[in-house]
Amino acid sequence: MEYQSKLETVLRGIALLLVVVFFMFPIFWIFLMSLQTNETILRVPPSINFEPTLSNYRALITGKLETSAASLEINFLRNLWNSVFLSVASVALALLLGVPAAYAFARHKFKGSEDIAFTLLSFRFAPPLLVLLPLSLYFQKMGLADTYLGLIWVYQLICLPLILWIVRGYFEDISPDIEYAYRVAGHSWFSTFRKIALPLAGPGIAAAGLLAFIFAWNNFIFALVLASADKQPVTVGALAFITASGIQYGQIAAAIVMSIAPTLALALYAQKYLVEGLSLGAVKG
Amino acid sequence: MSTLELRGVTKRYKKETVVDNVSLTVADGETLVLFGPSGAGKTVLLRLIAGVVDPEEGHIFIDDEDMEGVEAEHRGVGMAFQNFALFPHMNAFDNIASPLTVGKRSRDEVKAGVEQVAKLLKIDHVLHHTPRELSNGQKQRTSLARALAGSPPLLLLDDPLRNVDAKLRFEMRLELPLLLEAQGATVIYVTQDYKEAMALGQRIAVLSEGKIEQIGTTEQIYLSPKTLDIARLFGDPVINLYDVKGKQDTDGVFVELSQQRLSLDDSKAQCIDKDAVLGIRPESIKFVPENTAGSIPVVIEAETPLNEKIVTLALTEGGREMLISRPSGTAGPTAGKAFVTIDQSALLIFDKATGNNFVESTKSDTDREVAA
Structure with a gap:
């Protein structure tokens, strides 16, 4: 038995290692690339023997892209800031709108409530290109094109349905009796929402917010069409690395490392909530 | 308050x-x-x-x-x-x-x-x-x-x-x-x-x-x-219920159970000539020695103690089940043939068709008004 369980442990370790390697290797490789110059990256055959350099990161931070042909101005840090600002603001707005809406959909079955909830969800089904063309025309008329406000508004197409539907499930899982008990104890509906419903749905709200953040962060097409260079997030900004004198793999890699770092850190920090939160809602529902 | x-x-x-x-x-x-x-x-x-x-x-x-x-x-x-x-x-x-x-x-x-x-x-x-x-x-x-x-x-x-x-x-x-x-x-x-x-x-x-x-x-x-x-829901052991027919002669209203006449008071007169259900609480049935006037012969099937009571399951001659309850510690037959009498003042009689008590329980309604 002792021996078997030891073997089991080893096998399990190997299996886990394989999974980790499979998922983490690209990230690891990108990290290595970010420390190399374009020449060492494009070597054939590839090798992990190289002189690490921080020149890629330096180029990104100073905003001067040195290629073999010329020196280019890029504004990666601006893109990074745009990503952070757009994602945080979009998720904050979506939480502000979506959590109370989710509560209403969970607790009050009014005429057409299912239809409205489903319509909101259906925004996720539609290909973004479908809405982009009319939207860009409207936005130009309304003066919303190339503004943070306009982008945050459009990002609600990504964040709001996600938050609404995940959080709604959480609110539905809370026994109405628990809320009734607080009401009967003499508290208003609003303080019941604040003191009972919100804390109990907390893990779900955190998970939904995190997911929405990642989706918003990864969005490409909305910002590509609706924003100009100084409002674009990293996903679009990375296009600048495809230059006339070739693709700047080193800088791209460094940019990727810098742009995934916030979401990665956030996911690592919140992974407990994320897994627990998402599965709890599913199992109990 | x-x-x-x-x-x-x-x-x-x-x-x-x-x-x-x-x-x-x-x-x-x-x-x-x-x-x-x-x-x-x-x-x-x-x-x-x-x-x-x-x-x-x-x-x-x-x-x-x-x-x-x-x-x-x-x-x-x-x-x-x-x-x-x-x-x-x-x-x-x-x-x-x-x-x-x-x-x-x-x-x-x-x-x-x-x-x-x-x-x-x-x-x-x-x-x-x-x-x-x-x-x-x-x-x-x-x-x-x-x-x-x-x-x-x-x-x-x-x-x-x-x-x-x-x-x-x-x-x-x-x-x-x-x-x-x-x-x-x-x-x-x-x-x-x-x-x-x-x-x-x-x-x-x-x-x-x-x-x-x-x-x-x-x-x-x-x-x-x-x-x-309600009669069925309240009471443990449950009330005995028998299908009977309300009858009347010069002595008043009555029903028959195992060929024994059980008199009902005049308030239950509505049951006359109707299919009715007779309810007898197990505690209003008593074991008596043989040959007591008005007694019903039964055959004892089983006996169970239930909290402070002893409950006996018996069969009447017609094969109908009867639950009889007596306080623990009192003597009673435990097997074979026995005779019981029924406390006729505690009989309940219901309309078989509607399930309603034939005696309009106006009493509880008036009480409610008083309480109000």
């Missing part, structure tokens, strides 16, 4: 009527038990009174004040839920304190209030535990403590003993009436357990399919149940 009155209260969910035109009054300081099978609408009725759901029709008065449009938090009721409904993210102390944190009480006052009620319910040693760490019995007491903490004049208890084990239920059944009396509140107590209903209620309202079938004192419900169903 406060009074409660319901007038024609009706609640529908979609097309289904779950509370159907319920009217009742509860006097100041009274304990009314709402009794009925599950799905009868007891819980919904409590929620209507608490104000967490609104009725489609009818009015609810607390202290003669119409509660229409009055939110739950302003009704001054305390409520204990069947599933306890404790706040999972707060410890027992904060749970119990929740009715106390509303007004402008100081921390010390809240603390004193919680500790007082916790002591009363013997949970003062677990106040720092979260609901997850409490045993079922402690949860039940915490939920009761929360309902009592604000000293509400009107207390709604929704089957609070349903989810606790038998031993605790027995203890609480003895403790609760004293506790409720000490509280001095008007109490509505929901239960499915007829013993609990009998032990706790000054009056019992029997609810079935959203309607009140009968309201009366425990004796009225037991001795003159309005319907066959």
Whole structure:
């Protein structure tokens, strides 16, 4: 038995290692690339023997892209800031709108409530290109094109349905009796929402917010069409690395490392909530 | 303390009527038990009174004040839920304190209030535990403590003993009436357990399919149940029921059971020439020596002790089952043939077609008016 369980442990370790390697290797490789110059990256055959350099990161931070042909101005840090600002603001707005809406959909079955909830969800089904063309025309008329406000508004197409539907499930899982008990104890509906419903749905709200953040962060097409260079997030900004004198793999890699770092850190920090939160809602529902 | 009155209260969910035109009054300081099978609408009725759901029709008065449009938090009721409904993210102390944190009480006052009620319910040693760490019995007491903490004049208890084990239920059944009396509140107590209903209620309202079938004192419900169903629900062992036909001769109204004439008083005259169901409580049947006038021969099948009673299952000559109950410790035949007599003053007779008691139980209705 002792021996078997030891073997089991080893096998399990190997299996886990394989999974980790499979998922983490690209990230690891990108990290290595970010420390190399374009020449060492494009070597054939590839090798992990190289002189690490921080020149890629330096180029990104100073905003001067040195290629073999010329020196280019890029504004990666601006893109990074745009990503952070757009994602945080979009998720904050979506939480502000979506959590109370989710509560209403969970607790009050009014005429057409299912239809409205489903319509909101259906925004996720539609290909973004479908809405982009009319939207860009409207936005130009309304003066919303190339503004943070306009982008945050459009990002609600990504964040709001996600938050609404995940959080709604959480609110539905809370026994109405628990809320009734607080009401009967003499508290208003609003303080019941604040003191009972919100804390109990907390893990779900955190998970939904995190997911929405990642989706918003990864969005490409909305910002590509609706924003100009100084409002674009990293996903679009990375296009600048495809230059006339070739693709700047080193800088791209460094940019990727810098742009995934916030979401990665956030996911690592919140992974407990994320897994627990998402599965709890599913199992109990 | 406060009074409660319901007038024609009706609640529908979609097309289904779950509370159907319920009217009742509860006097100041009274304990009314709402009794009925599950799905009868007891819980919904409590929620209507608490104000967490609104009725489609009818009015609810607390202290003669119409509660229409009055939110739950302003009704001054305390409520204990069947599933306890404790706040999972707060410890027992904060749970119990929740009715106390509303007004402008100081921390010390809240603390004193919680500790007082916790002591009363013997949970003062677990106040720092979260609901997850409490045993079922402690949860039940915490939920009761929360309902009592604000000293509400009107207390709604929704089957609070349903989810606790038998031993605790027995203890609480003895403790609760004293506790409720000490509280001095008007109490509505929901239960499915007829013993609990009998032990706790000054009056019992029997609810079935959203309607009140009968309201009366425990004796009225037991001795003159309005319907066959109520007769069947109250009493352990269950009432003996026999299909009979009402008859009349020069001596008055009677029915026949095993060729024996059982006289009924004139108030039951409506059963004459109708198919009827005769109800005989097991304790109104007595074993007698052979040849007693009017005795019925039976064959004893089995005997079981039931709490403080001994219950005998016997068969009449016609092959009908009969339950006979006598106090523990009294002698009686245990096997073979025996003879019984029936206390004819305690006979119940119901209309077979409708299930209604042939004696219109006007008595309990007039009592209700007096109580109101």
